[in-house]
Amino acid sequence: MNMQSLKELIQKESKKITLLIIFFLVIIVTFFNCITAKKEANYTAQTTFYHIEQILNENQKDLNKQKKEYRQTCIDNAQAVAYSLQENPDALYNIDELKKIAQYVEVDEIHIFNKQGVIISGTHPEYYGYSFDSGKQLSFFKPLLSNQNLQLTQKIMENTASHIKMQYSALWSENKEFIVQVGMNHENASKATKKNQLSYLFKLFRVNNEAQYYAINSKNHKIVGTTHHHIGDVASSIGLKDTQIKEAKNGFFTEIDGQLSYCVSKKIKNNYIYCIIPVRVLFKEVPKNCLEMIVCLIIISILFRLLIIKYIRVYVIDSINQINHQLSKISKGQLDEEVSINNSLEFQKLSHYINEMKQSLLVNNKKMDYILTQTNQLIGFYEYNQKLNTLYLSDGFKEIFSLNSQQCTQFKEDINDFIDFLNKINTHQVEKDIYYLPQMKRYIQINDRKDQDTTLGVMIDITTSYIKRKKIEIERDVDELTQIYNRNGLKIKINKLLEDKNIAQYALIFIDLDGLKQVNDVYGHYCGDLYLKQMTNVLKTISGEKCLVGRLGGDEFIAFFHHYDSMEKLNNDINQLNEIRDQIVLLADDHSVNLAFSYGVCYGTESTDLQRMIEIADYKMYENKRKRKGR
Known part of the structure; x- marks a missing residue:
């Protein structure tokens, strides 16, 4: 690829800069014109919202009064039904009579509850047997059972059985023998509010003919009022997403009815009122204003380009x-x-x-080597730059691996030899990030980090601390007498196995060694210890890669079988316990006893929690012990 000189590049780029300046200045002017248009639209919309809110506030007082009167009508209807039934007891269980009463008092449903709150009669037999405990809707009236003076009216809500919106009222009969509940269909209950719909309010004032107005319910996002034909549709049908149903005083752009529009909204009571103006209307004056600025921008940009070219120095x-x-x-x-x-x-x-930076690099490398030699641990590092194909080895790195100057030079000259050297070390990994060097009998921790073209590796000689840690783990997790896992070791190892998603079929066996006390009493505790060791040796004969054994304490042992691909194979290995049970084992001084024990099995299908598995297996062990003693 042919590269151009800096002068040619500047001349070429100055042309681009000139065009970019013109372009961005046009954008800036356009932007300010658009901002002005948006502000005017916002002002018009907020003024309209103010008028709508004032009308709603004025009508709210009348609406509240009408709602209160209607709720009282519901109570009065319930009282009328209760009085009719008390005066005419024969109608209490007569559906036809109850329907006549319902028609007379202008209600849609009548339900009669007994003193226990159970529906015993009514106009709708399908509800017979329901009670105040039959769902959230009926439980609203449950306080009537504890207070016979209550008169309750429920808010309009959907009947959970018929899915029809109803308003229910309930009260006790005057003789306190039964409870009357009446229900009125939502269409009847909402007649008083129809005149306050937002479509009606939009007609009370003159709106901008080029703007559209919508009222959207804040809960179900349905259009409840509009200057167009979308009432009852969801807001998404005109292009408004659920995330856009919110108060937006500063406005936003979206596609409405197939054309990009600017939307301003405000929440008034339970609805969001939207003023929507098509973009073609909102910005119709912007192109004209921008065109007047183009000529001036071109002249200014050309002068700017000439000044840049003049500034070039060879x-x-x-x-x-x-x-x-x-x-x-x-x-x-x-x-x-x-x-x-x-x-x-x-x-x-x-x-x-530049010279100072280069010198600081040299000094920093020397400082790093010095700092690492002052620590209690032997630490070394290497840095390999793939792009420059350079390798740096610290003094600590050379000491850890006992490298002479000839080997270091060879690594720097042929980086593949160094990579092969690291790969050989990786074959001796003992734990995550920990490796063993057999020739030097060292344990080292290796951490490396790759950053773009550079790889940095840090090596730490942890031989002393690693050996100490391993010794502590053995003392902590291994039973001193039997040299198998103790309670803590079992817990750690088995829980780790249970975390394996590929464990497949598994089982835990709780083993209780019989006769330990008799051996201690007859032959002494030394023989008792040998008895425990013999039990351990026998268990080791069945513990392969798929079996983990340990001593809980005293005469209790655990065997954990794991990673079986079938229950048949698992049970076959568990049954080996029956083969070794009651065999004769030798103690000290030619004493011999029968190796007697009881055991219980908990399969992985019964529990996946270690403590719960031990409890289940322990219980089954005692069942096994009782059966063996009963033989």
Whole structure:
């Protein structure tokens, strides 16, 4: 690819800059014109919202009064039904009579409850047997059972059985023998509110003919009022997403009915009122205003380009080329190269700072080696730059791996030899990030980090601390007498196995060794210890890769079988316990006893919690012990 000179590039780029300046200035002017148009639209919309809110507030008082009167009508209807039934007891269980009463008092449903709150009669037999405990809707009236003076009216809500919106009222009969509940269909209950619909309110004032107005319910996002034909539809049908159903005083853009529009909204009571103006209407004056600025912008931009070209200096280009040449040498490892450009104060300072930076790199490497030698642990590191193909090895790295200068030189000359050296170390991994060096009998911790083209590896000699940690783990997790896992070791190992998603079929066996007390009493505790060891040796004969054994304490042992691909194979291995039970084992001084024990099995299908599995297996062990004693 042919590269251009800096002068040619600046001339070429200055043309682009000129066009970009014109472009961005046009954008800025357009932007301010759009902002002005949006502000005017916002003001018009907020004024309209104010008028709507004032009308709603004025009507709210009348609406509240009508609702209160209607609720009282519901109570009066319930009282009328209760009085009729009390005067005419024969109608209490007569559906036809109850329907006549319902028609007479203008209610849709009548339900009769007994003193226990159970529906015993009514106009709808399908509800017979329901009670105040039959769902949230009926439980609203349950306080009537504890207070016979209550008169309750429920808010309009959907009947959970018929899915029809109803309003229910309930009260006791005057003789306190039964409870009457009446229900009125939502269409009847909402007649008083129809005149307050927002579509009606939109007609009370003159709106902008070029704007659309919508009222959207804040809960179900349905259109409840509009200047167009969408009442009852969801807001998404006109293009409004659920995330856009919110108060937006500053407005937002979206596609409404197939055309991009600007939307301003305000929440008034339970609805969001939207003023929607098509973008073609909102910004119809913007192109005209922008066109007047283009000529002036072109003149200003051309003058700006001429000033940039005039500012070019050849000596700047030459100095940059010279610096680049010297930096190239430094990047390839020639750290003794000095940068010296003194034809201007700026380049003189730049040369000085480059030389200082190069010197600080050399000093930092020496400081790092010194710091690492002062720690209690032997620490080394290497740094490999793939792009420059350079390798740095610290003194600590050389000491950890006992490398001589010839080996280090070979690694730097042929990086593949160094990579092979690291790969050989990786074959001796004992734990995560921990490796064993057999020739030097060292344990080292290796951590490396890759950053773009550079790999940094840190090696720490942890031989002493690793050996101490392993010794502590053995003392903590291994039973001193039997040299198998103790309670703590079992808990750690089994819980780790249970975390394995591929554990497949598994089971826990709780084993209780019989006769330990008799052996201690007859032959002494030394033989008792040998008896426990013999039990351990026998268990070890069945513990392979798929079986973990340990001693809980005293005469109690655990065997954990795991990673079986079938229950048949699992049970076959567990049944080995029956084969070794009651066999004769030798103690000290030619004493021999029968190896007697009882055991219980908990399969993985019964529990996945270790403690619960032990409890289940322990219970089954005692069942097994009782059966064996009963033989």
